[in-house]
Amino acid sequence: MPELPEVETVRQGLARWVVGRRISTVEVRHPRAVRRHLPGDRHFADVLAGRTVLDVRRRGKYLWLPLDSTDAIVGHLGMSGQLLLQPRGAADELHLRVRFGFADDGPELRFVDQRTFGGLAVSAGGAQLPAEIAHIARDPLDPDFSATDFVAALRRRRTEVKRALLDQTLVSGVGNIYADEALWRAKLHGSRPTDVLTRPAGTRLLDQVRDVLTEAIRAGGTSFDALYVNVNGESGYFDRSLNVYGREGQPCPRCAAPIRREAFMNRSSYSCPRCQPRPRR
DNA sequence: AAAGTCTCCTGCTTGC
DNA sequence: TGCAAGCAGGAGACTT
Missing domain, CATH: 3.20.190.10 (MutM-like, N-terminal)
Structure with a gap:
């Protein structure tokens, strides 16, 4: 995708x-x-x-x-x-x-x-x-993207952090795959409420988003289901570097706990049950 | 106004 | 074997 x-x-x-x-x-x-x-x-x-x-x-x-x-x-x-x-x-x-x-x-x-x-x-x-x-936010690799403004806007939201990552008016370019990968890297469950995220936690999450996007570009993208190819018809190979997305039941690369899949907005979220504990509500 | 849900679409996979 | 349901999901439209 x-x-x-x-x-x-x-x-x-x-x-x-x-x-x-x-x-x-x-x-x-x-x-x-x-x-x-x-x-x-x-x-x-x-x-x-x-x-x-x-x-x-x-x-x-x-x-x-x-x-x-x-x-x-x-x-x-x-x-x-x-x-x-x-x-x-x-x-x-x-x-x-x-x-x-x-x-x-x-x-x-x-x-x-x-x-x-x-x-x-x-x-x-x-x-x-x-x-x-024009309503789409700058993306995190845009030189004019402001990390400070993003974290402040994130903390003003009253929603869950994964929903916020997917909201293209807050930060653009992130979809289901890279949202799950960034949350895993940041050790955050996607259901964490945004309004109580600390500033450092918000900054760390943004850093992980940037890292995973940058690494994926270097790999030519993710061709998870062969629907994505570049202009010459070639697949990217970042799917080999995915840590959680599409890996239900397989061991977490960090702690070996089996990756969990949860329903989310009529689709799926993947996370590590040990590294990314679900928030108490 | 902001947040959440529905809908668009095709083809592959799963289940009865 | 055949049909139907399930699943994938970005983003605009719509609802609450």
């Missing part, structure tokens, strides 16, 4: 292979992929034809591609979205949703998405920061 490290890996690939190229044709194969582009799929294709990609930027799990028109292509991979570079004429993927051809006749950019939770849109005048993602 694409979280910050996976999206950053894709960003780096796009920066290498797409920046400076002029879009010639856009084919929307499935309108749901551009459902957030309110003027519709025809407009999406028309407004992009002839535009040159100037850069590839990211905030949290969102990508945007500033164009020479001051607009930007905004993208989110959702659960299963992939941005792939493929030679012209290569067979269509089963879940191909959008195809971009370039004026240089080089490789196409394809948006492929099995579960269709992801999508693309054109942000009018959004080259600097698309309005569509």
Whole structure:
């Protein structure tokens, strides 16, 4: 599942292979992929034809591609979205949703998405920061992210710490996998209430979030279920470094207690019952 | 207003 | 064997 490290890996690939190229044709194969582009799929294709990609930027799990028109292509991979570079004429993927051809006749950019939770849109005048993602907080690897402000905001919340980590308006880029991994590293149970977390505990947690995200980027991301690949179709290998996520019943790498799985928001949380005791309520 | 829940979607896995 | 339910989950819409 694409979280910050996976999206950053894709960003780096796009920066290498797409920046400076002029879009010639856009084919929307499935309108749901551009459902957030309110003027519709025809407009999406028309407004992009002839535009040159100037850069590839990211905030949290969102990508945007500033164009020479001051607009930007905004993208989110959702659960299963992939941005792939493929030679012209290569067979269509089963879940191909959008195809971009370039004026240089080089490789196409394809948006492929099995579960269709992801999508693309054109942000009018959004080259600097698309309005569509202005509500998303900076991510913890952003040089302008303030640790002090984050910890203060965390402690003002009246919720559980894992819910707070997943709230993209508080800190962006963290999803279920890296939330569980950071909480394990910080030896905190995700149900711990945020308002009684000490400042040092909040800072330690943020440090662990940053560490796990940075290490995962170095590994090219986590390809837990093969739905995530980079722009060249290659898997990341951080799944080998996961300590708790998806490891129910296996020994905690720190204390050997069997990893526990608990229901959380209609999904699962993984933690060590000994290193991360559940808070008394 | 903030916090919590529901819904969108497909394909693989599990169970009767 | 076949069908149905369960599961994966990001984030916007909706409810409390």
